[in-house]
Amino acid sequence: MRNTDDFLIFYHLIEQGSFSKAAEHIGLTKSVVSKRMTRLEEELGVQLLYRTTRKLTLTEAGEVFFSHAREVYLSVQNAEDAMSGLGERLSxxxxxxxxxxxxxxxxxxxxxxxxxxxxxxxxxxxxxxxxxxxxxxxxxxxxxxxMLPDSSFIARRLVEAQWVICGAPSYFARHKAPKSYQELDKHNCLAYSYQETGATEWLFKGKSGPFTVRVNGNFSTNNASSLRSAALLGQGLVYVPRILVADDLARGELVEVLRDQVAKRLGIYAIYPYTRxxxxxxxxxxxxxxxxxxxxxxxx
The missing domain is CATH 3.40.190.10 (Periplasmic binding protein-like II)
Incomplete structure (x- = not known):
C-alpha cells in the first residue's frame, strides 16, 4: 500500500503551486519534496507534472492522482476534527x-x-x-x-424567496398605483438585468400557469442596491426579491402592489461539489x- 505521505505531499504541492511554497507549508526542504515527487512518478510509471520555471501543470495522470490525493487529505482532516472535537480546533x-x-x-x-x-x-x-x-x-x-444547474453538485436549500413589485409613495403621488398587470404599460418599470427571465420580462400568475409581461422603463441595472435606491427616490416600479426591500416595506418607504398577481418565487441554495x-x-x-x-x- 502506498505511503499516505505521497498523497499529502502531492496535494500540498498542487495547492501551493510551487515546490518552494509546498516545502515551506509542509515543513520539508525543497529538495526533499522534489525527490519525493520524482520517486513517486518513477514508482507509478507515469508523469504527473509538467514542470517549468513559472508553474506546475498537471498531466492527465496527475489530474487523476490529485483527485485521490485530495480525498486522502480531506479524510485526514476529518479524522483530526473528530479526534480534537468539532469546534475546538477548526481552522x-x-x-x-x-x-x-x-x-x-x-x-x-x-x-x-x-x-x-x-x-x-x-x-x-x-x-x-x-x-x-x-x-x-x-x-x-x-x-x-x-434550479440546480449541474447534477454533479449538491444543493442545500436555504430558503424560498418571493419577489415583489413596489414603488415609493412619492412615485404613487404622481402615478396611480396599478390594479393589474395590464396597467403596467402606463408606468416606469425599472429593470433588474440579473435574472433569468430577462430585465424587462416580469412573471405573473395566470389561470393556465405563469406568464411573462414585457415592461418598459428608463433605468436598467444588474446591481440590486442601485435598483432599490432608484425605487426609494421615486423613479419607478421595481420587481425584486422581497428580502431586498423588506425593511423599506415595513417602514412604509416603499409600497407593494399587485401582491396576489406576482408569480416569481425562487429557492436560494448553497451549492457545493460532491465529495465523499x-x-x-x-x-x-x-x-x-x-x-x-x-x-x-x-x-x-
Missing part, C-alpha cells in the same frame, strides 16, 4: 462565491456570527453575478438562486447558513 479557509444581492443582505451577519463561533476559520467571500465554475476556480461553495469526505468546517458553515436564513424567512 483554515472557506472560499464562497455569491451574487451581489446575497452578499449585501443576510450573508454578512451570518458570516459575522460564524466567525465569532469559529474564530480560526477564515471566510473569503467573492461577490460576482457571473456563473462561476466553483470547481475550476477553487471555491468550496456558492450561493445561487433558482466533506470537511467538517464546510458542513458546519452550510448548516449555520441554513439556520440563519430560516431565522429571517419571514422577510423572504
Amino acid at each position: 483554515g479557509t472557506i472560499r464562497i462565491t455569491v451574487p451581489t444581492i446575497s452578499g449585501e443582505l443576510i450573508l454578512p451577519k451570518a458570516i459575522a456570527e460564524f466567525s465569532e463561533k469559529y474564530p480560526e476559520i477564515t471566510i473569503q467571500m467573492d461577490l460576482d453575478n457571473r456563473f462561476v465554475d466553483i470547481v475550476e476556480e477553487g471555491y468550496d461553495l456558492a450561493i445561487r438562486t433558482g 469526505h466533506q470537511p467538517a468546517k464546510i458542513r458546519l458553515f452550510i448548516e449555520h447558513l441554513y439556520q440563519c436564513y430560516q431565522q429571517h424567512k419571514e422577510k423572504f
Whole structure:
C-alpha cells in the first residue's frame, strides 16, 4: 500500500503551486519534496507534472492522482476534527462565491456570527453575478438562486424567496398605483438585468400557469442596491426579491402592489461539489447558513 505521505505531499504541492511554497507549508526542504515527487512518478510509471520555471501543470495522470490525493487529505482532516472535537480546533479557509444581492443582505451577519463561533476559520467571500465554475476556480461553495444547474453538485436549500413589485409613495403621488398587470404599460418599470427571465420580462400568475409581461422603463441595472435606491427616490416600479426591500416595506418607504398577481418565487441554495469526505468546517458553515436564513424567512 502506498505511503499516505505521497498523497499529502502531492496535494500540498498542487495547492501551493510551487515546490518552494509546498516545502515551506509542509515543513520539508525543497529538495526533499522534489525527490519525493520524482520517486513517486518513477514508482507509478507515469508523469504527473509538467514542470517549468513559472508553474506546475498537471498531466492527465496527475489530474487523476490529485483527485485521490485530495480525498486522502480531506479524510485526514476529518479524522483530526473528530479526534480534537468539532469546534475546538477548526481552522483554515472557506472560499464562497455569491451574487451581489446575497452578499449585501443576510450573508454578512451570518458570516459575522460564524466567525465569532469559529474564530480560526477564515471566510473569503467573492461577490460576482457571473456563473462561476466553483470547481475550476477553487471555491468550496456558492450561493445561487433558482434550479440546480449541474447534477454533479449538491444543493442545500436555504430558503424560498418571493419577489415583489413596489414603488415609493412619492412615485404613487404622481402615478396611480396599478390594479393589474395590464396597467403596467402606463408606468416606469425599472429593470433588474440579473435574472433569468430577462430585465424587462416580469412573471405573473395566470389561470393556465405563469406568464411573462414585457415592461418598459428608463433605468436598467444588474446591481440590486442601485435598483432599490432608484425605487426609494421615486423613479419607478421595481420587481425584486422581497428580502431586498423588506425593511423599506415595513417602514412604509416603499409600497407593494399587485401582491396576489406576482408569480416569481425562487429557492436560494448553497451549492457545493460532491465529495465523499466533506470537511467538517464546510458542513458546519452550510448548516449555520441554513439556520440563519430560516431565522429571517419571514422577510423572504
